[in-house]
Amino acid sequence: MANIGEIETKPAKGTIETGRGDGLLIISDPVRGSAWICAQLRQAILEGAYAHGEKLPAERQLAQAYGASRTTIRAALGQLEQERLLTRRVGSGTFVNFRAPSDAEDIAEQTSPVELIEVRLAVEPHMVRLAVLNATARDLDRLAEALAKMQGGSADAEAFTEFDEQFHQLIAEATRNPLMLWLYRQINQVRGHSQWNEMKDKVLTGQRIAEYNEQHRALFDAIRARDVEGAVAIVTNHLYYARRQLLGADAA
Amino acid sequence: MANIGEIETKPAKGTIETGRGDGLLIISDPVRGSAWICAQLRQAILEGAYAHGEKLPAERQLAQAYGASRTTIRAALGQLEQERLLTRRVGSGTFVNFRAPSDAEDIAEQTSPVELIEVRLAVEPHMVRLAVLNATARDLDRLAEALAKMQGGSADAEAFTEFDEQFHQLIAEATRNPLMLWLYRQINQVRGHSQWNEMKDKVLTGQRIAEYNEQHRALFDAIRARDVEGAVAIVTNHLYYARRQLLGADAA
């Protein structure tokens, strides 16, 4: 909770030191104005100084705190509102609309298993398409290896989940698209923290593990055969299948 | 020039300190001149001492700080402006137009514009599908508002890019899926750092901006009409269209 009295005007931005040894040093007052105030508030929000949904001081109070006019404050707040970092409600106040991605655990806690599947349903079909088009022989080898381990390994839910994550991540790697891989790693991270884990044992019976393995096998065959639409169809069905069972488990 | 008047005869190696209480302090080498000042500022910018978009001190302040006339400062700034390192706006100030590569995230540097489009092509169609299914009336209002601003606003590449990002992020919000929103924010962040920015002006001609606006309009109409497949088709074409132009620009 940032109190009005202690709004900090950090001078850090003003010190500029050239790397050269000739001793030039400029210390300048940060240029104050709506842009500067906007930057200050943005940083505070992004750093998590304000919690999501927390109310900011009123405009008239901010104006006094920053020693600026209300118009200037409103310009800064308006900018932040456009950036969708703030929400303003007449009669109520100005509220933070940004959840600090503290550990990525936050986002995991807010995400239900079904929502996770929805996101995977968005990403993975096209991801598989890219993988089919761009996979190298080495990618295929690694996929085959993972698949062999998956089928040869134990059939408990824990081990299967791990293999499953690895398998899909290998597909992400096979896209040869660094952003795609990064994105899927993020999703996988959420997956690890998701409440999914708590219902895993209920959903992942031995029979279903076998079914999933079959689907993985089919997916791999399609990728190796460079069958784009076949692979896409398999992964889509794979995820719909998983979602259906999740909804079933929800209902149960 | 009152304080520096004594450096007429160049001191061999000594530095002269000109201190002022009103905000600027400079310890400067007596070797001045527009070229030297220009080099100093260029180095500061390239080193990332000023963030992208940050406001430089006003010309009159710089003149005082460097102990030079405004004419000289303007010569230096003019050079940097020609180098596209600065942007100047009457009534506002002089702003840095260079994104230091140091503060860019690894992933953003490794990602080409085409790869970015590929990822968006993976995420956005299903994202739109979810948005159509889950958007609240309030979401639609906000989309309409953004759209109106986009069409009423100026048609330069910079403004359009900003509105475009906001528009797609609003769609992400409309999915009511926190993970989806988080994911899209990550993508948007990469988008800001991508080399896309460097070819933006080349790709985003006035006519194409108008075309994109039309597509946005059509997309919004489909979402409002809850036309799932129509909306998905529009966004898919929208992205394929963008990718085609990107590849064209690459070839050119």
Next chain:
DNA sequence: CGGAATAGGACCAAACTTAGATCATGCGCT
């Protein structure tokens, strides 16, 4: 000498800031 760079102004128009007043809305209290 003559040209180039710099210094030091004056003035302009655009953009921003200030300081108000007034309005509309939402919240809490009675």
Next chain:
DNA sequence: AGCGCATGATCTAAGTTTGGTCCTATTCCG
């Protein structure tokens, strides 16, 4: 429900800052 108060939204008028432009004098250097 009604009332009072706090809050954001909007508008106005005047003042301030800022880059853009033009001018003249001075300094430096070949």
